[in-house]
Amino acid sequence: MNKENNITMNELAKHLQREQPHLMRYACYRLGDADNAKDALQDAYLKLCGKLSDGTGKDVKDWRNYIFRTLSNICTSRLSQSSRFKTVPIDARLDLADIPSENNEADNQRIVQLLAEIPEEQAEVIRLRIYGNNSFADVAEILALPLPTVKSRFLYGLEKIRKAMKQTNH
Amino acid sequence: MNCKEFKEKVADLFDTTIDMHTQAECKAHMAECPECKAYYEELLEAFNALQPQEASATPSVSTPARKQHHLWRPIAAAAVFLLGFFIGWSHLFSTSAVAEAPRGQLFEQGIKSVQNVGSFQMAVYARTTPNDNFAYFAPKADFVRIDIGLLRQNDSVFYRVEKQNGRAIVFDGQTQYMWIPGALYVKGPCAANFLEHFVNLLSPERLLAMQKSAIDFSKKNEVVRTESDSTITLTFKGTEKNSDLQQLLETGKMGDCEVEVENVFTKNDGLLRFVKLRVVNHGQKTLLLHIDNIQYNVMMSRASLIQIPDTQWTDAAETTSRTADDRLGMLQNETATQAAQRILQAIISADSSQASEALVYCERMFPALSEKMKGCRVSDFKERRDGDYIGTYVFYTLTHPDGRQEQKHIAVRNDNERHIWIADGGL
Numbered sequence: 001m002n003k004e005n006n007i008t009m010n011e012l013a014k015h016l017q018r019e020q021p022h023l024m025r026y027a028c029y030r031l032g033d034a035d036n037a038k039d040a041l042q043d044a045y046l047k048l049c050g051k052l053s054d055g056t057g058k059d060v061k062d063w064r065n066y067i068f069r070t071l072s073n074i075c076t077s078r079l080s081q082s083s084r085f086k087t088v089p090i091d092a093r094l095d096l097a098d099i100p101s102e103n104n105e106a107d108n109q110r111i112v113q114l115l116a117e118i119p120e121e122q123a124e125v126i127r128l129r130i131y132g133n134n135s136f137a138d139v140a141e142i143l144a145l146p147l148p149t150v151k152s153r154f155l156y157g158l159e160k161i162r163k164a165m166k167q168t169n170h
Numbered sequence: 171m172n173c174k175e176f177k178e179k180v181a182d183l184f185d186t187t188i189d190m191h192t193q194a195e196c197k198a199h200m201a202e203c204p205e206c207k208a209y210y211e212e213l214l215e216a217f218n219a220l221q222p223q224e225a226s227a228t229p230s231v232s233t234p235a236r237k238q239h240h241l242w243r244p245i246a247a248a249a250v251f252l253l254g255f256f257i258g259w260s261h262l263f264s265t266s267a268v269a270e271a272p273r274g275q276l277f278e279q280g281i282k283s284v285q286n287v288g289s290f291q292m293a294v295y296a297r298t299t300p301n302d303n304f305a306y307f308a309p310k311a312d313f314v315r316i317d318i319g320l321l322r323q324n325d326s327v328f329y330r331v332e333k334q335n336g337r338a339i340v341f342d343g344q345t346q347y348m349w350i351p352g353a354l355y356v357k358g359p360c361a362a363n364f365l366e367h368f369v370n371l372l373s374p375e376r377l378l379a380m381q382k383s384a385i386d387f388s389k390k391n392e393v394v395r396t397e398s399d400s401t402i403t404l405t406f407k408g409t410e411k412n413s414d415l416q417q418l419l420e421t422g423k424m425g426d427c428e429v430e431v432e433n434v435f436t437k438n439d440g441l442l443r444f445v446k447l448r449v450v451n452h453g454q455k456t457l458l459l460h461i462d463n464i465q466y467n468v469m470m471s472r473a474s475l476i477q478i479p480d481t482q483w484t485d486a487a488e489t490t491s492r493t494a495d496d497r498l499g500m501l502q503n504e505t506a507t508q509a510a511q512r513i514l515q516a517i518i519s520a521d522s523s524q525a526s527e528a529l530v531y532c533e534r535m536f537p538a539l540s541e542k543m544k545g546c547r548v549s550d551f552k553e554r555r556d557g558d559y560i561g562t563y564v565f566y567t568l569t570h571p572d573g574r575q576e577q578k579h580i581a582v583r584n585d586n587e588r589h590i591w592i593a594d595g596g597l
Contacts, residue, residue, distance in 0.1 A: 018396045025222070064398065107222055114220060130220055135186040135400065151181035155213065158184075162216040 008052055015063045016045060023071055025131040030075040030124075032112050033105075040078055044071040062141065068132055069142045072124070117164040122157030125150055171199040176206045183210070184217060187400055187436050187443065188463050218295060218313050221457055288467050289321045296459035300336025301350050302595075304368035309449065309456040321470050330475050331365065339364050342476040349479060353534055358486035361587070401443075406431040430455070441466055484533050501527065501590040507551045509591030510564035510580050514548045517597075528582070528593050539597055545571035560585050561594050 016023070020041075027037035047070055051060075060066045115123040128139045136154070140147045171179075176199045182192050200207040295313040298306055304316075315334040320327065332338040340347045341360070348364040349355045358364065385391050385406075392407045408429045434444035445461040504512070509528060516524035520540040522533070529536060550567040561583025568576045581595035 062399075111220060111222060126220065129184070129186075130217075131222075133186065133398075136181070138399075154184065155181050158213045158216040161219065162212045165216065165219060 009049075011063060012048055012052065012067075015067055019064060019067060022131065022133045023067065026068070026127050027071060027075060028108055029111055029115060029127050029131050030072075031078060033108070036078065040071060040074050043074050047074070065134075065138055065141045068128060068134065068138075069144075072128070072142060114161055114164070118157045118160045122153045122160070125153040126157045129154060171195045173199075173203060173206055176200075176203070177209075180206075180210055180213065183463075184213070186434075190465065193463065193465070221460065287322070289319070289470050290464060290466050291317075291319045291468050291470070292461050292464040293317055294459055294461050297456075298333070300333045301353070302337070303366060304331065304333075304337065304339070304364075305366040307458055309458060313459075319470060319475050321472055321475055323472065328472055328476050331368065340476050340478050342478075347478045347483065349481075351479075354531060355479065355481050355483050355534065356486050356531060357483045362486055400437055402435045402437060404433045404435070406433070484530065486530050498588065498590070502588070504591060506553050506562035506564055506582050506584075506591060509582050509584075510551060510566065511548065513580065513582070513591075513593050514543070514566070518543050518546055518548070520544070525593075527588075527590055530592065532593055532597060535597065543568070563596070 023041055023044075024034075024037055027040045028034055031037050031040060044067065048067065115126065118126075124143065125139055128134050128142060129136065132139075134142065136147060136150050139145075140150045143150065176196060179192055179196060182188060183196060196210075200210060294316040296316055297308055297311040298304075298314050298316075299308065299311055300314055314336065317332045317334070318330070320329040322328075326343040328341060328343055330338070330340050335351075337348065337350050337354075344360070345357055346360060346362050346364050347355075347357045356364075385393055392405075394405045394407075396403045396405070406429070408431075428450040430448045430450055432444075432446040432448075433442055435441060436443050441464070443464055445459075445464075446457060447459045448455050449458050501509075513525045513528045516522055516529065517536070517539045520537075522529060522536050532539070547569040548566050549569065550565075552565045554563045554565060559581070561581050563579050563581055565577065565579045568578050570576070579596045580593060582591045583594045584591045586592060
């Protein structure tokens with residue numbers, strides 16, 4: 001590996017280390033559990049290393065957004081392979097925002113259930129914004145969408161979640 | 171701004187960085203349009219519901235349904251740390267400067283910058299209840315919005331701290347006023363310290379100095395710097411206690427509680443904008459409070475800031491100063507159990523003079539309490555101390571006129587200037 005690739009590998013490693021909490025959290029809420037999220041993150045890392053090895057890494061301008069985009073695509077792929085699109089049976093719709101949590105897994109599931117109330121495209125924007133800690137502009141770049149579309153999906157998603165919370169509280 | 175424009179811009183209020191002009195416009199519109207304000211609050215409720223709670227801590231006092239007065243002093247103290255980070259970091263944005271700066275020095279610039287802030291406004295979302303003391307946090311509680319505004323003019327400080335639909339405190343430069351709408355209206359001098367630990371939110375220099383001290387004190391207290399394109403984040407993790415922290419916590423103890431604070435600064439102006447405070451207790455993490463945007467040097471009307479309800483105020487200082495020396499001696503020598511007995515007897519017999527000092531914060535509620543406990547008897551008193559609460563819980567059996575019995579408790583504390591027991595909860 002030449003010196004240029006070495007430098008880029010270092011940059012990649014720094015970005016991954018820095019963003020790991022956000023990446024992990026995003027993947028957890030996308031895939032529904034921590035083990036799957038770890039695997040996805042590992043797959044993303046391997047894919048990115050491969051990109052550097054074949055020399056195409058120097059074309060990447062924003063590594064942070066590229067990492068999120070890669071992880072997002074890997075999560076999509078995993079979900080479609082396992083057909084694990086999140087559905088919540090009607091009788092399992094408890095007080096979605098009020099399920100008392102006693103451990104991380106329960107809280108993860110609480111949030112996954114909240115996000116299952118809305119279309120996946122809106123949930124994806126919310127996940128990237130809140131758990132990935134990306135700005136709307138970053139989310140637009142990651143998803144290759146216009147900025148107004150990202151903001152609309154975010155708002156519509158929150159509106160639907162709020163509506164679902166109201167319905168389960170009555 | 172009209173409603174259509176508001177709906178086009180409201181999403182910006184949930185971005186990682188918020189344009190001050192947009193925020194001011196939206197806020198002004200919401201002040202005039204209840205529908206848009208309600209819309210925003212609904213969005214915010216959903217946004218808050220999506221925040222990871224991560225875990226809840228185990229309550230340390232197992233008692234009946236009546237809510238506990240867990241003064242989560244370490245949490246409140248740490249909450250205060252963050253809010254002290256009103257700093258300009260522009261000179262620290264270069265990587266080499268940050269890499270070379272000693273850990274504690276990261277806060278020094280902040281201390282200097284804070285001293286120059288003329289005013290600030292922020293909305294804190296904390297897990298608490300609307301009517302409880304400001305120092306009270308509960309990991310299982312919902313988020314309550316607390317609006318804080320502070321103004322420095324000449325050599326005076328004016329502030330307002332207000333829980334949504336709940337307790338509020340105003341300081342007009344000389345007198346503190348504390349009220350719960352319809353239930354409590356009390357005033358006192360600056361030394362009355364109605365805010366308790368929450369007062370540290372209004373002394374950011376002190377908070378930064380304490381945090382710097384914590385960092386310098388022990389390498390087990392960490393600060394980690396991370397960076398994105400538009401922000402710099404300092405994450406503070408504190409476990410080791412030093413004398414400054416102990417002083418901040420007064421006589422409380424931190425126990426095994428670790429505090430993790432995420433402070434996000436915008437790069438373009440170096441100001442602290444977002445804060446998340448998590449408590450790590452026995453390996454479980456809980457998001458206890460977050461602040462989504464802090465505004466600095468905002469135009470503020472002093473008159474609006476220190477406006478108080480037009481009502482009869484109980485003067486906390488007068489109530490205790492009227493106590494004669496011999497009575498004071500008696501009150502100071504009481505145990506918590508004796509004080510609790512006297513307070514409850516005063517309520518049962520509808521004679522507040524028996525416990526006027528202890529019931530200073532409950533004066534308005536006294537008639538209703540007396541009516542409720544008329545004809546009752548109290549017995550079987552037992553004290554219990556909890557490391558997280560500075561006062562004492564006194565448990566007792568309440569026997570109703572019809573013979574029905576209940577196990578209840580009253581919280582009392584004597585950490586005031588005169589060291590006399592005062593009812594702090596449970597009634």
